Amino acid sequence: MGQNKYLAAGSGTVPAHAVLTVEAHGLAGLTTHASSAEVVVIDCSGSMSWPSTKISAARKAAAAAIGVLRDGTRFALVEGTDKARVVYPAAGRMAVAGPDTRADAARTAHTLVAAGGTAIASWLACARDLLTADGQDHPIRHALLLTDGRNEHDRPDELERVLADCAGKFTCDARGIGDQWAATELRQIAGRLHGIADAVEHDSDLEAEFRRMMRKAMDKSLPGIRIRVRLRVGSELAFFKQVFPTELDLTQEGLRTGERTWEFPTGAWGDESRDYHLCVSADPTGDPLGEDMQLASLALVAEGAGDHPAETVISVPRPVPLLVHWTDDPVLSTRIDPRVARYSGYADLGRAVNAGCEAFEAGRLAAAEEEWGRAVRLAHDLGDEKMLRRLRRLVEVLDAGEGRVRLRDEITAGDLNSAWVVSNHSTQTRRSAVAPKGARPPHEPGPPPAAVPAQQQRGRQKRADVECPVCHRVSPGTARICTRCGTALPTANGPAPERHDRPEQEPPEPAA
Template sequence: MGDQPTFTLQIDQNKYLPTDGREVHAVLTIASTGGVPATSAPTEAAEVIIVDTSGSMSGSKIRDARQAAATAVETLRDGVFFAVVSGTESARLVYPRGNQLVRATPATRAEAQRAISRLSANGGTSIGEWLKLAGHLLSAHPNAIRHAILMTDGQNNESDEVFRGVLSAWSGKFVCDSLGIGTDWVPGQLHVVAEALLGTVEFVRNQNELNDFFRRIVQTTMSKTVADLSLRVWVPQAATLKFVKQVSPTLLDLTGKRVDVNPLTGDYPTGSWGSEEREYHLCVEVAPGQIGQEIRAGWVKLVRPDTQDVYASGNVLAQWTDDLAQSTRINGKVAHYTGQAELHELIQDGLSARAAGDVQTATARLAKAKQIATDSGREDTARLLDKVVEVDPGSGTARLRRNVDKADEIELDTGSVRTSRLRKTEGGS
């Protein structure tokens, strides 16, 4: 493990509980620095580039998509395994021939780019089929950093049951970052891809920027140096782990992805790591204790499940007190990310209510979201909310705006999973 990055795990919490207190909250900040030195072999990686080639992609869209896919191929470092998939109502391996990934070399890159230049737009949209093919191709490389980039401009035509079945089957097997272009795709469909495959969803508002998005996403993947780490969380016998969520840089609920290690311990996948920092919020419900008693409410380790290597670890504590000042003090980081999660939920609920014609609920949720966004320094989100809901600064009365640009709405929806960091001045007690 000498060539691996160095990981640190810091735990922010208020350990003091009131006499009848049961819920322990903690935010884990995990940072990795350094990485594989230039002298050692780079980490093995495998990449599948998925391009929507359905009928709606005709004209300038398919031209920009071909350019972006060619750029993605160009950005792969030498030796990385890769493939290009064309997505319609089925998935077709455009490059290489056969049914397996090929290593990136100047020759294979050029061949792939020639194959990409022949892509044309025709057919329907079955995103599950595209991901299934990517999964099969990537599964031949179990020790690699496995990643797919998926771009679409339309709505998935598969039944919800079929789509979710595919996502469930491949959850945790590879990471997929998705891009939506135009205004006819459904953010909710790509959000479930991100949730299942630990990825991100981005809205390419200006189609001519697709190239830059592909380049940046592939560069980020190429910078990863450790594959498939998990948060291993132990809680005591009488306790319940209520949730484990990634809260920064984006919101991802990992609770349902638990893999049992033993009755008291579970692994929660975090995907691959490079030089970066992420934050996680966990909540443990413990049995009430005696005043003054301190217990370990959770023991958290960052592990590689297949080798059992431990990269970092820390304790979540609980201590009962009858000192109200101690037990009511809210940890700054816990409060901040609880607020960010609420902001996301309010935006999602508000946009759903608006789509369903429930003006009252939509107005209330989106106005409250605007307040939280303004208070927590999310100027970008507050600005987008302003395009959807209007709040009178004098009376505080809110009303939905009538003619909302579809692109503004999509940007608000996709951006709601990104969180802001706690500003240093706010601190965490």
């Protein structure tokens, strides 16, 4: 976990930021226990027939996705027009994947015809009904959605209403093809349903993209992991977000399980890595200067796979602490952790891309050029080649490092959508974190806190973690008091420090 633990003393209550990386390994063996259901939704509106390569690519993509379904997976193929129609299986319910049903469904996919309107809310409602029907109690439920148009044939508020009802029941990855779809709609769908939205830039890429997405879905074997956040007395939760591979604000989805404890669902997992950004308020009341104090703890809570309880199929690491270290050294308090800095940079990048797209649609071309220039500079600093490539379709880049660009004379709707739809995507590459102006470079070491003599600081750096003799909480070797019960911790030299009580002592933390 990367965190900004050094905070300025005397500044009152301030935000403390941390980025938690969660990595899952060795889950492939659990796929035999996983119970999954998939719905493939293909836009078959009339616009998919022009050019004819779109509907042809969609047929091949649907067949390719069905072809990689794991044996035993429940699945259905839905034709989307101004209504939704289950075209496979013919009975209108879910089929069970196997050699025969995969072949039958692929043949059906190759007969899809483009004719009709676009009612995306109806398509999602159909997927919801299939995935949540009586007897369909599969813990891993997912949909793939392809469209080339906007949600034009539903009532104006219907999409939001359906998404609110679908949220938490299944996840959905969405792809746009052609020029007429709306990036904001696809991002809305993927955001509410915890999926990823993107553009298919060439019709010929669609088959491989659908095969890749379905393979990723089939790799999911653990139904869910919850991230438990437990705050100390006096701290408040500001937000909790997923920041990689895409930004998803999970703050309102947290379940409060105690007075100061939340659990945030993260959905199904395969072998993968995700990053989460936690921000809590830090109150210095009762804290000593120059000490590591625990603001919060973060723990993983896994769900079981099939009939197997979580503890029999997966091991999770011990909880990790979010620390605060009050200091009067401005060099330390202005230092930004590289991972926190990186995702702050991505937040700025997303805002710049969105602002440029909105300005361009409104006809404010100078503002669009300025915002996209800022986006180019940020993407360059972050090393995000995918975003840079898409921005180059909107602007001619004169100097990426300085953000000097010139608006292109011709910008298609497809080019605009392809940049807009990925404005909440990110990468984990850490070779070039973006830090706010004035922050110390991540590689540059800083001096020890001013409140702690250098000789004493050097001694502490060599100390191993220390266990409280009363409540047995393990604290960093630099700590002098237990952050749970306030007991003085054993020290290498000199008498034990005095106890620093907080307004209320922490009760023992429940096991993760």
